[in-house]
Amino acid sequence: xxxxxxxxxxxxxxxxxxxxxxxxxxxxxxxxxxxxxxxxxxxxxxxxxxxxxxxxxxxxxxxxxxxxxxxxxxxxxxxxxxxxxxxxxxxxxxxxxxxxxxxxxxxxxxxxxxxxxxxxxxxxxxxxxxxxxxxxxxxxxxxxxxxxxxxxxxxxxxxxxxxxxxxxxxxxxxxxxxxxxxxxxxxxxxxxxxxxxxxxxxxxxxxxxxxxxxxxxxxxxxxxxxxxxxxxxxxxxxxxxxxxxxxxxxxxxxxxxxx
Amino acid sequence: xxxxxxxxxxxxxxxxxxxxxxxxxxxxxxxxxxxxxxxxxxxxxxxxxxxxxxxxxxxxxxxxxxxxxxxxxxxxxxxxxxxxxxxxxxxxxxxxxxxxxxxxxxxxxxxxxxxxxxxxxxx
Numbered sequence: 202x203x204x205x206x207x208x209x210x211x212x213x214x215x216x217x218x219x220x221x222x223x224x225x226x227x228x229x230x231x232x233x234x235x236x237x238x239x240x241x242x243x244x245x246x247x248x249x250x251x252x253x254x255x256x257x258x259x260x261x262x263x264x265x266x267x268x269x270x271x272x273x274x275x276x277x278x279x280x281x282x283x284x285x286x287x288x289x290x291x292x293x294x295x296x297x298x299x300x301x302x303x304x305x306x307x308x309x310x311x312x313x314x315x316x317x318x319x320x321x322x323x324x325x326x327x328x329x330x331x332x333x334x335x336x337x338x339x340x341x342x343x344x345x346x347x348x349x350x351x352x353x354x355x356x357x358x359x360x361x362x363x364x365x366x367x368x369x370x371x372x373x374x375x376x377x378x379x380x381x382x383x384x385x386x387x388x389x390x391x392x393x394x395x396x397x398x399x400x401x402x403x404x405x406x407x408x409x410x411x412x413x414x415x416x417x418x419x420x421x422x423x424x425x426x427x428x429x430x431x432x433x434x435x436x437x438x439x440x441x442x443x444x445x446x447x448x449x450x451x452x453x454x455x456x457x458x459x460x
Numbered sequence: 461x462x463x464x465x466x467x468x469x470x471x472x473x474x475x476x477x478x479x480x481x482x483x484x485x486x487x488x489x490x491x492x493x494x495x496x497x498x499x500x501x502x503x504x505x506x507x508x509x510x511x512x513x514x515x516x517x518x519x520x521x522x523x524x525x526x527x528x529x530x531x532x533x534x535x536x537x538x539x540x541x542x543x544x545x546x547x548x549x550x551x552x553x554x555x556x557x558x559x560x561x562x563x564x565x566x567x568x569x570x571x572x573x574x575x576x577x578x579x580x581x582x583x
Contacts, residue, residue: 228509228538231538232562236468238563239472239566240471242566242568243568261467261471314466349467352466
């Protein structure tokens with residue numbers, strides 16, 4: 202192996218060094234803070250700024266602040282889960298309603314990058330068994346991640362699906378930021394280090410913790426330039442949604458209790 | 461400019477353009493190398509933490525080509541020098557003319573550094 206090749210490998214392999222959570226957190230917080238500070242300095246130093254430009258810049262500050270807040274809220278949530286302060290309360294959540302609320306919240310960021318979002322409507326009424334707040338954080342992080350790493354004018358596709366008693370939500374975007382192939386290790390907690398998270402963000406660490414707490418899994422895959430995050434969560438058994446279902450179960454259980 | 465954070469990259473690019481520079485922003489090291497093969501550039505502004513090949517790998521690859529041996533490079537990253545896997549001396553040897561920490565400089569400093577490097581190269 203030539204010297205040059207060896208050197209290149211050294212640089213590429215540098216990500217094998219474990220990065221502690223605190224370092225990773227600090228690094229993640231720096232980007233939106235740098236954006237807020239940078240745009241503020243631009244606005245302050247410019248003698249004349251058109252109202253349109255001023256408005257655009259203020260929007261960018263607002264989006265960076267939102268990113269920062271979402272990151273901090275996610276960290277607090279993950280911390281509470283780790284320390285047992287958050288009792289996960291799973292209840293039926295209609296995924297379509299949640300997705301609509303999220304897209305509304307992220308609309309300014311989508312407009313800023315001229316990104317379109319397509320939601321496959323076929324299974325949006327599927328009730329998912331999840332903690333609403335947890336699921337909100339998870340989907341916010343995944344969609345925000347897709348926006349962050351998509352080029353201008355990109356297209357994001359969200360596909361809720363159902364497989365027996367499992368709800369599947371695919372979030373797909375085009376981009377070149379991940380290697381091709383399955384990337385389950387990206388979210389593998391058991392490896393004991395955060396090396397693969399270094400390039401892909403703290404948001405995914407938070408996602409992993411929140412999904413695990415809801416007995417779900419998240420899988421990452423890249424296929425022909427399309428990055429797909431697949432979220433799997435339990436659905437609510439259709440029978441238990443209806444009063445008759447509950448009554449039937451109650452009746453069958455009653456003799457056993459009586460005896 | 462090789463930068464994978466489109467928000468930050470957009471901020472620097474808009475300031476550079478306002479100062480009269482033409483900016484090509486790419487988020488992938490391979491795309492940046494392909495671009496260099498097609499068109500000459502005056503200055504490379506390089507982020508280090510890139511997902512596929514990091515900035516150091518790009519730098520070493522770039523310096524392997526004779527045509528680009530004198531293109532000045534500005535490192536613009538949130539990594540601090542003490543976290544670099546190589547010495548500053550080696551970076552200078554690899555044609556790094558300025559190292560800026562994003563969180564410690566303003567966009568105006570980036571523009572000033574780019575202008576300085578461009579001027580030095582054209583002189």
